[in-house]
Amino acid sequence: MDVNLINPILVAFADVLPQIGFQKIEKKNISLVGSTFKYDGVLINLAVVGSLKGVILIGMNIDSAKRFASKMMMGMEVTDFDSLAQSAVSEMGNMVCANACTQFSKIGIDGMDISPPTLMIGQGGQATLPVAQTIVINFLVDNIDVKIYVGLV
């Protein structure tokens, strides 16, 4: 596992989340999976082009995604994961990944750029990333489970 791939993303996540209303950001664990893995709920896909290429995905189950969006909207009630909630979490994905690009450039990995976010919402689906191994970082953010999948080479 290449620490250089993880640290900028950890720093970005810890930097951005407090700015959008979260207080307690805990990194639970980091693991490696293959190129294909299961997901349930919401996956935010942000493609990356530059000296590192691939994708960063942020995943949550639907319940967590609703709670996450609610927090971002200052506690507003989110009963459905509707377009406003979708827009909120995808904006978070955008901010975290843009910040990660800045963090990468600080350690000399320059010129990275991200695409606009695409959301996949479904149950029991699988994702296959363009890398042999995907790094999965499990976070607990104000008691909401959030996974970050890093598929960069």
Added chain:
Amino acid sequence: MSIKVMIVDDSPFSRMMIGEALSEGGYEVVGEADSIDSLIETYNSCKPDIVTMDIAMPGADGFECSRELRINDPKAKIILCSSMKDEESETEAKRIGVSGYIQKPIDAENLIKIIKNIMSPDSLFEQLMARGLETFNEALAQSFIRMTKTPVTFKPIGNSDAPYISQGITTVIGIIGQSTGTMIMDLSAETADKIAEAILRRPAKNQGELLAMVSEFANIIAGIGCSMLNKKEKAFALRVSPPSLFHGNTAEIISPSVKIQKSLAETNFGSVFLGVGFKKGTMLWM
């Protein structure tokens, strides 16, 4: 009213050449500076719409001068003009927030095109929106016919904002360039099986092979589509990310920040959904 340009370059010859290119294009050269010393004063007194900036200058270089200019006026629109154009300089330029980058020797036509695009940034985006889906459809048709020797027709589908529901296998490819965007290709596992069989002349051995075929197919479409667009307008500078695949269920696909234009390719093997969308960008590179 003509657009006012200021030239920053230590070489009188370069200033003359750039000045002539600008005059020919109908632009007014309102000021010149040969170093950081007179830079801000000249800028503030002549109030140009655009500044052309040399990089290699004695003392403060073009990056430092650009930084100073952007501190003095955060809205300053700067075009870097340099014989160097490597990844490092481009990254630095992006970090500073310059609007364009052109390589020396300067081609008058290119310089004018960049200025036009900077002064009306929406026009480039509108061109991309107007040509985007049509070009990707053409890329799909070309590659599909070449790979399977069978025809494709396109069925228009409404551009409603209703979320699209995957038929089974979705490929998402990010597009980066002057504007950033996304290409989404979606088809059922059954259609993918039949296409794989037509291309491989035998059924796919397993799901891995099938998915590899789908992702490569999407990759080819995105690559060809972006090259075709770049050929029409170099300033698009589009590049594609490797594909992500989502499969095994019927997920909703949503791009909250981008309006996706959609089409449905009807093939002998089933239908293939193609969605393309772009977001406005601010950088112009030649």
